[in-house]
Amino acid sequence: MSLHKEISFETEVCEYLAANGWLYAEGDGKDYDRARALLPADVVAWIEASQPIAWETLKKNHGAAAEGVLLDRIRKQLDERGTLEVLRRGVEMIGLRVPLKLAEFKPAFGLNEEILARYKANRLRVVRQVHYSIANENCLDLVLFLNGLPVATVELKTDFTQSVQDAVDQYRFDRRPSPKGQAAEPLLTFPTGALVHFAVSNAEVMMTTRLQGPDTRFLPFNKGNEEGKGNPNNPKGHPTAYLWEEIWQRDSWLEVLGRYMVAQKNTKGQISGLIFPRFHQLDATRKLRDAVLTEGAGSKFLIQHSAGSGKTNSIAWTAHLFADLHNDQDDKIFDSVIVVSDRTVIDTQLQEAIFSFERTTGVVETITSENGAKSAKLAEALACGKKIVVCTIQTFPFALEQVRQLAATKGKKFAVIADEAHSSQAGETAAKLKQVLSEQEIADLDDGGGVSSEDVLAAQMAARAADNGITYVAFTATPKGKTLELFGRRPDPAQPASDKNLPEPFHVYSMRQAIEEGFILDVLQNYTPYGLAFKLAQDGREVDEKEVERGAAMKSLMRWVRLHDYNISQKVQVVVEHFRSTVQPLLDGKAKAMVVLGSRKEAVRWQLAIQKYIKRE
Structure with missing residues (x-):
């Protein structure tokens, strides 16, 4: 019954593809060259x-050997x-x-x-029950081909008897690229075989770009269901x-293969990984691109993607899509795309991602401290x-001022993509930022807190609401109220x-989807309230309690809520010692922990207190 289903x-699946531009015929698999x-x-x-x-x-x-010579050359180039x-x-x-395309x-x-003629001539074919092994x-179940080259493999399972995990396990244990004692399987070998492998059931989709036996890591490729994992019901199928x-x-x-997939290379120039976009x-x-094509330059967008969403790659894809965007009349939508981030590590990752997505040398310009006169370089x-800066x-403030001047005087159009990331600022940088920040943000900054590109961009936009010809896209995991007001719809x-x-x-x-899909941990899953921790520390013994006046109790609670150094130091001791005794020994002594607090100011003071306690002890 399960086999029949x-x-x-x-x-x-095959008949749908065949009715919508794909080639498909029973028995295609017999022509496959293993x-x-x-x-x-x-x-x-x-x-x-x-x-x-x-x-x-x-x-x-x-002569008659032309086909064999061609196929051998292609195979050799695939391997190299x-x-x-x-x-x-x-x-x-x-x-x-x-070169032969x-x-x-x-x-x-x-x-x-x-x-256009060559584009239309692309031969997309789906072949079922492909006997791929040379051993x-x-x-x-399915292999997808582009002009005779395999680009994807698929294992299908029906949820009546099996789940998507059964398809994943089939890849891990029965579809090994280098079976023990056997020659490597050309179709399954990374990066010279199929580009991506899909595990598909009626309900869920998983995918990977590299098969590594039991160590293969599959990622979800699902729409999400009510901000959680999985997919919504489909009344049509x-x-x-x-x-x-x-x-x-x-x-x-064809767009996914031509524009979205990215090869990651190591220092020796060898391919170390392939990036295939997750569904979100x-x-x-794509929705950003379609909206800009419909509305033209000058709109605002808020992309609320949780930690674990692959935000860096999403920003890089958006930047490259915007840089190449043209309307129906072949007019360029944006003269330049400005990407801004404020964390050194993330900024490095962002630059590397944007450069790795670059298909033509010279598209991307980075403005860093190594450039010398940054403002002059940026203006130039x-x-x-x-295309992409x-x-x-x-x-950032100087970049926005330059963009506004060029938009107003030269009629140029720009896209500004801001990564939310938070960073502590000090010295000369802080002084410059204070020019565009609110009093509360300045107070936070002076207290050791951080300010993000989100803050600066929002402050600049609030000061100048009308920015004709400038499209703003803000990527953030946790948008503030003012961010929603300025960028939301x-x-x-x-x-x-x-x-x-x-x-x-x-x-x-959503954060819920990221947690349920396993990309971030739920920090509240196993939390211990401070009161319970205190009772545990007393070995469960009852502690004498006494009634106090409401006013006195409220004052005491308020003092606890406020950031008193003594209170923080007492909690820091509990947290650090709990970590050393209970958490750190896990994972072969490599376990880590996260301290979750209510504000940046609180986080800074906790960090200083933790460092002080560790140094003292």
């Missing part, structure tokens, strides 16, 4: 259709450079003046007839139908129309704010 599931991990007929058909002159040259040079690079850059062959991805603008008869109906839709899938990242960036980059919070923009018409984020990946 699984076969029906396969058939349903050793080369290619579909030879599709490779040749693509070359013949998209580059007929090159194909005629190959036949003239190699990886599937993603070969698909995007093609392969060089003796006798041909230009193995796919045509849609450019940002200006589709000429030749490129046995193991087979995969399976909850996971979005995968083949939306993500594998022809143009969507793909959804948010913006005036020259550098990455700066820190120190240069009311359900009914024509009506004034009310309890039923409050500003909302443009896109949400």
Whole structure:
């Protein structure tokens, strides 16, 4: 019964794809070349259709051996450079003046007839029950091909008898890229085989870009359900139908392969990882792009993505999408995209992500302390129309001023993408920031607290509400009230704010979903109230209590609530000693802990108190 339902599931997916631009035929799997991990007929058909002159040259040079020479060369290049690079850059062959294209991805603008013809000629094929192994008869439920090159594998399970975890386990234990005592499987080997592997049930989708046996890490690729994990019910079919109906839709899938997937390289230039977007990242960036195309430059967006959402990559994708964005008349939407972050570590990660996503050298300019005169460099980059400019919070106010001047005097249009990240500021930087901060924020800063790019941007926007031609996108996990007011969108923009018409984020990946999907820990799951900790410290013995006057009790409680050094020092002792005795020994002595507090000011004072206690003890 379960096998019958699984076969029906396969058939349903394949027939949907076949009706929507994909190639599919029963028995396609028999033409699969296991050793080369290619579909030879599709490779040749693509070359013949998209580059007929090159194909005629190959036949003239190699005669009947032309196909074999072509396939061997592709396999060799896949092994040397990886599937993603070969698909995007093609392969060089003796006798041909230009590399042989193995796919045509849609450019940002200006589709000429030749490129459009090649783009339409892309052969997307789904093949079922593919006997992939060179050592046995193991087979995969589905393999997705682009012009004869495998780009994805799929294991399907029906929730009637099995779950998505069964598909995950099948990959981990039965779909090993290098089975013990056997040669490596070309289709499953990283990064020279399929780019991504999907575990799919009726209810959930998981994916990975690298199979490593039992150590394989699968990530959820789900929409989320009421701000939690999983997928909402689908009255028209399976909850996971979005995968083949939306993500594998022809143009969507080609865009994912051509623009979203990113190869990470180590210091030796070797591919160490492949990034495939999670669903919320793909959804948010595409919706941002569509909204800007509809509304033009000048709108504001709030992306509320929790910690664990992959915010750095989402910002990088957004920056590159905006940098290449053109309207129907092929006019550029933005002259430059400014990305700002205020944490040194995150800023480094952000720069690396944006550079790794860069497909053409020279697109990205970073303004750092190493540049010397940062303001001059920033002004030059913006005036020259550098596509993407990455700066820190120190240069942020100057960047905004430059952007406004260029927008007002030159008619230029900009996108400003701000990462929320919080950072303590001092000295000259703090003095500059105080020019745009509120009295409360200045007080927090003077007390040792931090100010974020979110604060600066909000203060600047409040001072100058009308910024024609400048699109603002704020990424934050925990938006403040003023951030929601400035960047959020009311359900009914024509009506004034009310309890039923409050500003909302443009896109949400909730903390609950991040916790349930395992990307962050729930710090409240095993918390111990301070009162209970005190009782435990007394070995459960009752402690004498006495009644006090309400007024005196309130005063005492208020003193406790306020940040008294003595109170903090007493709690710090409990926290540190509890950590040393109970938490630190876990995980082979490498366990860590988090102290959660009510404000930045409180956090700073706790940090100082903890450092003081540790030094003293």
